[in-house]
Amino acid sequence: MPTLPGVHLKDEITKISQRLKELGHGRHLDKAVWDKVELARHPKRPYTLDYIEHMFAGFIELRGDRFFGDDPAIVGGLAAYQGRTLMVIGHQKGRDLNSRTLRNFGMPRPEGYRKAQRLMELADKFGIPVLTLIDTPGAFPGIAAEERGQGGAIAKTLVCMARLNVPTVSVIIGEGGSGGALALALTDRVLMLENSVYSVISPEACAAILWKDSGEAHLAAQTLGMTSADLSRLEVVDEVLPEPRGGAHRDHSAAARILKDALEEQLRELETMNPRVRRKERFDKFRRMGVWKENGLTLF
């Protein structure tokens, strides 16, 4: 590059490209991202019990953590499915004022996670595969939940899922909100419905902390990369499931059919594997999560 005395092109170029990057990140809002956030939170979107109703002929809900209580924000039970039994566990939101309050807007307390652990251990005992459906804004932030060990309950659920010998599949069906969602998603296969989101923090909270302005939630959502396309690119989810045209809320039974077909395919593959290999691959899968540099190389 030709240089003139006193003109430092290199510095100028760095400065301008930096500024361009700032403008690019700061101004260009992709409306499609926020649309997905809103679809994932759509009040008519099918919830766990809707999928259960459409997918399984017989379902027996099992309740309670045997320590403290039953948390209606997480439901679980045994389902008859294609000649085998399945343990289905999922977050549950409510649709009207009463059921929303009852389900605590899908925000579990420690007893919800402890119920999930109990049901998974039960499934493991009898060789029953586990399906989890994820749809929560996050674990409930409350004093009593903290006193009963919210963090520890989530951590124990993660270890419980790592330990299982049976095949495990999770599907993010709506909101995958932070640790409260991840607690049920340490599985052999992680699937995600097209218009679902999955994130380390809600875009509103992220904007409030990093941008000091919760009004920047749209920008935060985009920057966090929480859509199914983003997560597929980061290899966090194994398969993205298409939704009925316009979104899952338009046709619950069609959405359930899609989920059922995908589940069948995944289970068929997982069930043929040697349990030891299957379990080892689960550990390998989560070991690989993350991107870092080592000796200058970027590793995935």
Added chain:
Amino acid sequence: MAQKVSVDISRRGGNNSNGAESCPGCKELLSPADLSGNAMTCPHCGHHFRMNARQRIELLADSGSWSEIAGNLRSADPLEFFDLRPYPDRIEEAEYDTGLSEAMLVGRARMNKMDVILVVMDFGFMGGSMGSVVGERFWRATEEAMETRFPLVVVCASGGARMQEGILSLLQMAKTSCAVELLAEVPVPFVSVLTNPTTGGVVASFATLADVIIAEPGALLCFSGPRVIEQTIKEKLPEDFGLAESNMKHGQIDIIVPRTELKDRLVQILGLLEGGVACALQPLWEEEKSPSRRGGAITQALNRIKAFANSSRRSPKR
């Protein structure tokens, strides 16, 4: 969950010219020497000041025994994250401010001549937040512990997952939990020390999965931060919310140890954890068959020898 935690950082209390500051606990004026000579705790009221990773290693590791593992891992920027500033800028600043390469350091060390794998976190490095490097370093620490059978000591200080690495930070909770499970299957003793503050994703993963959980007095330990809870339930939190003492009352931690006694207590606890005798893990219903069928004293003697051989095979070599 990632979050900002407002912490009583307790620096710049009442700075005067010779660098002395007033203790937030008892308002006594303390010189830097008063503090560093007393493990960064107030000699008058015992208030625990924040301690950085280096001071922590000095406190716990025998002099000259620390050797770092996985120190060459550095954060990448997979999302090209840009809020008010680019993520690499924030990393650079944190490196400059703390002189550390990340929010977690891992190494081999000796504590009162006992070999351990020591992991320390530093809240000064982007709030001790957990991103890919923290997760991977934790994994390497457990690998090293499994290989050497040296017990694992993890000193936590963290605001939670690192937002700038998005979902990958969240997944470090899954990753570190898998690591703890592998360690437990050996098993190698794992003790965590929760210091002020330990919150969010770290609490909901390895910090609370330890065999024994120690906390420092007055440390804030919770999953959801006080501000998040206040906003949700719209009422003021009790004074002692989330403090170590309150966690103790509710059965969430094992023991509160003042920092000045921490090293000795750690060594004592690790020693006790390693003092067990391995027991044969044969299912009961299987055992019942063999003596009745053959019934002989020889079979029983053989079984006893087998059990003994099993137990000596797994005892730690040190």
